[in-house]
Every structure is written in structure tokens, then in C-alpha cells.
Amino acid sequence: MWNQKCHQFLGLAMRAGKVVSGEATVLAGAKNHKVKLVLLATDVAKNNQKKVTDKCATYNVPFLQVATTDEQSLAIGKANRVVIGITDAGFAKGLKERLTKVEETNEN
Numbered sequence: 001m002w003n004q005k006c007h008q009f010l011g012l013a014m015r016a017g018k019v020v021s022g023e024a025t026v027l028a029g030a031k032n033h034k035v036k037l038v039l040l041a042t043d044v045a046k047n048n049q050k051k052v053t054d055k056c057a058t059y060n061v062p063f064l065q066v067a068t069t070d071e072q073s074l075a076i077g078k079a080n081r082v083v084i085g086i087t088d089a090g091f092a093k094g095l096k097e098r099l100t101k102v103e104e105t106n107e108n
């Protein structure tokens with residue numbers, strides 16, 4: 001589940017230069033083991049979803065689908081970003097933790 005804290009944290013990662021976006025760039029980073037986490041929009045086309053998730057599985061890179069294209073784009077300040085890669089392990093871990101806290105809060 002996406003919330004304001006996740007949005008702000010992704011924006012912080014972008015300002016720190018730890019975010020890459022665009023399918024080709026993110027998948028190249030995953031192949032080179034530079035991308036630590038992939039964020040895939042929830043409203044992505046099925047064929048693009050399969051391509052990205054298959055590549056993530058092949059390169060052993062975790063991926064999450066928690067935000068829409070608009071939410072992801074707004075967070076990093078760039079239009080139409082369907083695939084985003086986090087290149088820093090600390091930011092990847094921090095984003096996962098924030099998303100886990102949101103899910104736990106929603107379950108209670």
C-alpha cells in the first residue's frame with residue numbers, strides 16, 4: 001500500500017541520485033547488479049509486467065507493485081514512469097520497511 005511516507009522517501013532517493021527510471025535503463029541496471037529494488041506500476045500493461053518481472057527473477061532483483069504510474073511519477077518528479085529502479089541498498093531497504101509498516105497497519 002502506497003502512502004505519503006513512501007512517496008516522500010522515494011522523492012528523497014531521487015534527490016539523492018539513487019533512482020533510475022525507464023524500462024531499458026532499469027533492466028540494464030538489474031542485469032549489472034546496480035539496481036537493488038524495482039518498483040513496477042500497478043497499472044502497467046500485462047506484456048510489460050511480464051517482461052519486467054521475468055527479468056527481475058532472472059537477475060534476482062526484488063520488485064514491488066504498490067503505486068500507480070501517476071503516484072510513482074509524482075514522487076520522482078518525472079512524467080509517465082512505469083518502471084523505477086532504486087540503486088542504493090539502504091534506500092531499497094528503507095522503502096521496503098515503510099511499505100511493510102503500511103501493510104501491517106492496514107491489516108490491524
